[in-house]
Amino acid sequence: MNKSSFSSSLAAAAFVLVSCSPSGSNEQNAAEASITAHKVTQGEVSCDELAGISSFCGFKNPEDLAVIPGGDFLLVSEMGAFMSDQPNTLSMLDISEGERVPIEINWEPSEPRWGDASCQPPEAPKFSPHGIDLITRTDGRHQLLVVNHGNEQIEFFELTAAGSNSSLDWRGCAKPGNDAYMNDVAGLDDGGFFVTHMWNKSTPFDTVVAQLTAGEKIGWVWEWQEESGFTKLPNSDEMMPNGITVSEDNTKLFVNIYMANKTIKVDRLSGIVEGEVSVRSPDNVVIDADGALWIASHLNDPVNERCEDGHAGPCLLEFQVVKANSEDMSSEVVFHHKGAPMGYATVALPHEGKLYLGSASGDRIASLALP
DSSP states (O other), X not given: OOHHHHHHHHHHHHHHHHHTSTTOHHHHHHHHHOOSOOEEOOOOOOOSOBTTBEEEESOSOEEEEEXXXXXXXXEEEEOOSTTTTOXXXXXXXXXXXXXXXXXXXXXXXXXXXXXXXXXXXXXXXXXXXXXXXXXXOTTSOEEEEEEETTTTEEEEEEEEOBTBTOEEEEEEEEOOOTTOOEEEEEEOTTSOEEEEEOSOTTSOHHHHHHHHHTTOOOBEEEEEETTTEEEEOTTOOBSOEEEEEEOTTSOEXXXXXXXXXXXXXXXXXXXXXXXXXXXXXXXXXXXXXXXXEEEEEEOSOTTTOEEOTTOSSOOOOOEEEEEEETTTOOEEEEEEEOSTTOOOEEEEEEETTEEEEEESSSSEEEEEEOO
């Protein structure tokens, strides 16, 4: 489907979905004023600090972030344009220098191997990262999980944390098959992981739009374990599951349901939803050491506003950051922003008194004092 058709279809779906939700009256009025989606014009925006927000430029769609052990660098997933499977890469942010730093990736299979023994190594030139999760395994090794749209599988890397000389070694993979179209991944202490499935990848997008417009729950959550492979989490059918994370004890999942405007708390074993937060278009969710959830939420008009793929500078669409209590799921908006120096945040990562913001559309990571 060409970009024009994609935009129009997505606009139509978003119009109906938002207008049917309890909080959709403003969006519905906007849609009635103009049904045709248009591209938000982006220009060059300075990388200087503005309104207490610092910008770190030189990235390409830094969609997801993780703290590298030691705390001086962030690991960055630079994503291709959404639904394009375009290749991109992983990199780092040197926090003290405020600069992008490349990270070496060794793609040659080596021991120890992780993941599914039958999974084939990816084609490195087609590597197309999306959601990531970095955990420390029980043996002390640092494991990075990456959603790779190039092969539509989860890649396992071992991270050697050495400052600007940090590197990644490919250790294996796990491929769900079943026409998966994944978004984000959350690693488990036992070596497994959970991953969100948005919709079946081969389904024509016009059909996806029709299904979402009709309120069909065409996405879900997969669990992967070495012994059992991929199994569907009970009762996890939803409307475009997006970001995902797990509690420290690995008993609870927190899943952002983008097209249903909510973040849900799910019991890992039963799949029972134990609570939820009403939040507009939630993208990624991060859980901090205190158990607080940090949710990046999009506030742009989904019908009339979008940023063109490949635009220069940042995408300046309106967003907010919601902080929620993972126990009782009470929540508050801790940051709201529209305009320069950056918009359309897809991840909000707290770290050492700062909140770092990445975006699936733009040239920079931003930071501000922790709200």
